[in-house]
Amino acid sequence: MVFRLASYGLILGLLCACSDTGSGVIVTNPSETQDDTRSTSGACEIDTDFFANRVWPRVLSQCASCHNAGGLAGESAFILQNTQAALDDNFSAALSFNNAYPGLLLDKPSEENIEHGGGTIFHINDDNYAIMSELLARFEEPIDSCEQSDEPAAQASSLDARSLIDKLTLASPAHTFREASLLLAGQLPSAAETAAISESNLKSAIRNLMVGDSFEAFLMEAANDQLLTMKWAGSRTPGLSALNGEYFYPQVSSRIAPLEAAVETANTEEVRAIAQQAVWDAYSNTNLALAQEPLRLISHVVTQEHPYSEVLTANYMLVNPYTNDVFDTGLSFSDPQDPNDWKEAQISSGYRNGRDLPHSGILTSPMYLARYPSTDTNRNRARSRWTYYFFLGVDIEGLAIRPMNGDSLMDVDNPTLNNPDCAVCHEIMDPVAGAFQNWGNDGQFRDQCGWFPDGNHPEGGEWLCDLDALPWTGYKEFFDPYVAGDLWYRDMRSPGFNTTQLPASQGSSSLAWLAQQMIEDARFSEGTVRFWFKGLFAREPVALPGDADDAQFASQLAAYEIDTLYVNEFASAFANGSAGTANHGAYNLKDLLVDMLVSPLFRAQSSQQNLNADEQNALVYTGTGRLLTPEQLNRKLLALLGQYWSHVWDQERNQLLEDFYGFYGGIDSDGVTDRNGQLNTLMSTVIERFSSEMVCRLVIDEFELNNSQRLLFGDASINDTPQTSSGVSNIKLALTNLIIRLWGPDQASAVEVEAAYNLFVVLRNERLENSATAVLATNEAQTNNDDNDEFCQLDWGNDSALVEDSNQVLRPWMGVLMYLISDYKVMYL
């Protein structure tokens, strides 16, 4: 059976569902139909259309989220492909399953006399039950043609993922390279560099951008947007506190304690102030380094071109001089004050009792474990939930989008183990929770005491500490089911992964074992794509819509299908080594990022044709038009203007990253964890503010330089005015190059240059007509007429400094620069 594209279009309106007129998939918008069943809809559909229009989008797409190879129900007899592109195969899979297990396609999801691991999906009276009933009826009596039917054809629209993407046009290679360079490297490529970019060398060119501090900053920001360990960088929730003191890390204060002692012994206020600053600097740098540790590990793995799986399997952590002191790793640093010197290290004796701690990448990171703490009853389940989410792309809580059985929710007989309704999550969550068995609630290794068997007392007679992480209160104290020597709860599922139990020999290195299992799991590559998706596209992948009655269900499903299509493609290439430039082996993250950046999800720049409402909704997440984060905008400003937005009285104070960071959608990784990707009014005023503040010094500094030294105004002089033809020419040339620099070459049209020129002229004319002062800063407060005030920080003490402009061009240039740097093309990518 082959699904074929029927002729379609909003303008055409109706579709003859019975005709074979193309290739692809036809999806009927649920809002356009009054009923889902053949008997009452009044529309004839052949089986393929019925499957594509109703069965898949409304029912089986939900089933497929678990019933796919590697999915939560991946071991069941009913396996689908989790994509609309596989309708033929999924139809066949449903038919085969129904032949093998008649009736279960209805009984399982409705839990009619049989349990369903995923709980009740629909009830007998639900629409979706009727859809599946009709599907089973069609299995018995197929409808391959509507030619004899008097029923009207179903109205449909084409929302196939590939067809939708084909309606968009990609940005040019040069444009893509420019945007990728600004995003990844914080650099504006030269004209020569962009001129050399073609489709054939785009991938390698983008890959070459992935070096340097800005790229590492990009990596760590994107990783932190997921892991949120930067919570520990601040003074309100300092990482040092999360380590729980010298009891666990004896050298935790080895750097700070002597500095604090120096404060106490200071004999003058000046000495004391210096000593206090030293304490603060050490404290701040240590907390920052602790918070960054798992992020630095990721950056290290990526920039060293190691297989990305090493973020889980690394038998080391990253330390700089500050955390090296905390963890007492035995390494030495040439400059013990250099916070940017990071090395691989192991905690081989710096933990309690000189314990050699097992390392397993992020999984054993003290800050990761502390960021996702546990309790005596949570029993590492939160850690399991987030580990699945970050590294396998499995959202366990996302499974709970249907009402759960009320009795099950109130079941108090160890429901997570015994109740099948609870098992849908806990069956996969609890074994991995068990694999964290050696780490206590706060993230310390084997932080409890308990009974352990010895030669004389094989059932438990020796009270020993530091050998397990099970709590005494509420568990061990009852000795039921606890048995001396246990490392994990006996009233939970055994530690493991999928259906494999943790080998007894791996008890001390359970997370290393788990990491190996995870990286060998088919979902690891997809999980990696999902982890980096937000960093590249400033959003999470579209979620599978849950309610088929939603008016926009079909278009949302199509949006989900688009993302799923690409996630699968990216993941496949990432896993088999064909991603990017395809010569760095499997699991190379740079290559994955390259693939993502050359895809339509990043590059789609224009629409080939008018799109109907469904198509617009389906494509509203795709392509250019992403709002830059404050960090990314800061790097872009630095690249475009040569400086960041500093405070008027403090050049070191980056206002975008400090004073206005929260307003512009920044996160604190604690209470605020989601970036606001949609510009609001206050965010727009941040743009207004920085453009108002920055331009005065920018313009004056530029015009104080020789033309050849300038970054922005190399083509104009202070003597160029619109009153001479050469002046006009030079001003327009300067504007053209400014637009190219700030907005991109594709924006430097005659219309835009003329508009910018007109703004220059009207700004200057206004000054001339109103006899504005030639002084570049003025205060008319004494006349109570602030409308004419113009603040600027001028260098009055320097005779060669620009403080006046008798030609009245510098203030117009400032105005034009305001106009240019507050533009959509600067704020968005």
Add this chain to the structure above:
Amino acid sequence: MKRRDFLKTLAATGLYAGHPWLGGQAHGATLTPYRGNFFVSISADGGWDVTSLCDPKADININHWATNQSIQTIENSPIQYAPFAHNTQFFQDHHEKMLVINGIDSQTNAHEAGVRHTWSGRLAHGYPSFSAIAAAALGPNLPLAYISNGGYKETAGITQYTLMQDPTSLKKLVFPNQFLDYDTEGSWDPAKQYHRSAAVDLIQQAKMDRLTRLRAQSQLTPKQMSSLSDLFNARVGADQLAPLAQTMPAELVSNIDSDGEWNPLMRQGQIALAAYEAGLCVAADLSMWGFDTHANHDAEQTTSLQRLQNGIDYLWQEAARRGIDDRLVVLISSDFGRTPSYNDGNGKDHWPISSAIIMAKDQRWTNKVVGATSSQHEALSIHPTSLALDENGIRLQPKHIQQAMRQLAGIEEHEISLKFPLDAEYIRFF
């Protein structure tokens, strides 16, 4: 031409297209301050224990306080409360403003699902919060119509939320052309603006012209159209922020409450009220963490409830001080409830049955309790109009609370509400 005049011109010429949901109506230039009710949703993040709050259970297996204390009552009120946290002061001071709704079945014990269900009325993804719907329906042109402080803030594209946690630098954004970094105590009299007003007007006009050209391109992708629309609406709204400078307090309330606890709820409320008083805000979400008390429940839930109660108390005091407490409507709820028993760690785990409290001043529907639970904190069904217990009646769910809020706001039949039907049976809450 002044910027405001320019906006008026745009509006008159129809170039001032609004958000697609708004049917392209002009806004900004014709804005009038919002003076309707102010809707504040307060989330007790993590799952609160209502059996120690407004649905008290005097069973020592459920609550340790029942060992030697009993359920508390209020004279001339059906509202009961547990002898726990700051409940006595909280309920005694505010019961006349309270509609307590007990026995709400959240149908889940997963946090994200519980949050989504409680604040959108639906377990599935995609529905906006009540705050978003109210903001879009009642303040479609307002620049700060929806203030969020975290928690569930899905907008489904009908509005934008603003996160405004630390307004220290806010005045600089309200007046982006003003130089404000001089020492107000000193004698130096600096220029007050960065650029001449006339120049700013010309620049703004050029920027709007440019944006109009960008939006007029024929081959924009849907994402570009959406982003340009965001930028357009944001810029237009910026012109309306000035009143905020008058209502924003010169000094923010402390983040430390009367119990000495870090308590951002008070500052969240203070800022939200200032935005409302400026006529710029319709709805605000406030959030307080710390309710997921799987261990050491009594102590930790007490601390969290006290912080919550201190924050709510401050909210009403500040609203009264500003003279707007008669227009304040507060909804308080949580992901779900907590088990009617202690676990082995003296904690309480997740329990689907919860409560909500709706607060408003001088209403005939307050000082009342709707809904009930069994002695073991199981939800009981009620008759939708008599509100009496009724085995064949309705088991309350978050959708009923969300529908009630829409009803309170007078937007249950608004086109935006109808886009997100709750299919909730009518309950005579009011």
